[in-house]
Amino acid sequence: MSQRDLRDDGSPTADDPQRPDDEGQDRLELIAQLEVLAAENRRLQAAYARSHQSRYRQTASGLAILGVVAFVGGLLIPNGREVLFALGGTGLFGGLLTYYLMPDRFLAAGVGEQVYATMATNHAVIADELGLQDERIYVPTGDSTLARLFVPQRVEYELPADLARPIVTDELQRGLVLEPTGTGLFREFERTIDGELTDTPSVLAAQLTDVLVESLELARSARADVDIEEPTGRATVAVAASSLGPVDQFDHPIASFLASGFAIGLDKPVSLEVTPGGDQEEWLITCRWETDDTN
Numbered sequence: 237m238s239q240r241d242l243r244d245d246g247s248p249t250a251d252d253p254q255r256p257d258d259e260g261q262d263r264l265e266l267i268a269q270l271e272v273l274a275a276e277n278r279r280l281q282a283a284y285a286r287s288h289q290s291r292y293r294q295t296a297s298g299l300a301i302l303g304v305v306a307f308v309g310g311l312l313i314p315n316g317r318e319v320l321f322a323l324g325g326t327g328l329f330g331g332l333l334t335y336y337l338m339p340d341r342f343l344a345a346g347v348g349e350q351v352y353a354t355m356a357t358n359h360a361v362i363a364d365e366l367g368l369q370d371e372r373i374y375v376p377t378g379d380s381t382l383a384r385l386f387v388p389q390r391v392e393y394e395l396p397a398d399l400a401r402p403i404v405t406d407e408l409q410r411g412l413v414l415e416p417t418g419t420g421l422f423r424e425f426e427r428t429i430d431g432e433l434t435d436t437p438s439v440l441a442a443q444l445t446d447v448l449v450e451s452l453e454l455a456r457s458a459r460a461d462v463d464i465e466e467p468t469g470r471a472t473v474a475v476a477a478s479s480l481g482p483v484d485q486f487d488h489p490i491a492s493f494l495a496s497g498f499a500i501g502l503d504k505p506v507s508l509e510v511t512p513g514g515d516q517e518e519w520l521i522t523c524r525w526e527t528d529d530t531n
Contacts, residue, residue: 349481352417356485359414363387363486368412372487372508374499375399380433381423383499385487387412395505418492421452425497433501438462440501441471444494454479454490456517469527471498476518483519484510491521498523 310320373386377399384399389410396409404411425447434440441460448458456477463470473494475483483490491510499506504525513520
């Protein structure tokens, strides 16, 4: 190293090849920023899980306190002792049940959205490559918990006779047959209802939308408008604030759950259409089926 390559304090100058170049410096800064973002993402997910667990603990504590207060009231107020003791037992039991059934882990909605979006993209690419139509038909299989999604290749088509094959090559039945993403959700729905699944469209729509919001928590709100006209029935569900991203993606879980539910409950093929609603976060999910009677 020559004398002119040294500063006054003896350190190398900018021309020294041993000093990292600007490109390498930028790469190191990007890596450091990614590590910071990854750490922040982990911190936010942990905070999200803690917030849900804290909510469960608060609920359990509130029920337990209510139970203790009711028991103390029963001891002090003889006239209402039976009612207060019953209320106290209910509160304590509810508090214990809530505490011990509290989930240990929570899956952030963003993670589920990313996983589904990848699957939807892959399915959409396959459908485009096969030259399939935009039609989405959910077909009952005879199994009370299972429907199939049929995507036809031709504008004029017939429903496949064999729904077990994923690729149908018969002339008018050509297309793709898939298990809907809403299958597992529908099975969860069936476990929450009492008795057999209804075949009345208006009642079925109310059951599906209620579970979609209250139990599955896949949307902030869902309201159904059912119209039965010979020979076509229609149910349009307005869904707000989907927790799994845009509902117009390929076989979106919310739309898939609703279409599968109508197909199985009514035991009829159901065509699906999803369009943006009037509000920014709203989607209109329309299911149509053939009918020869009114409900």
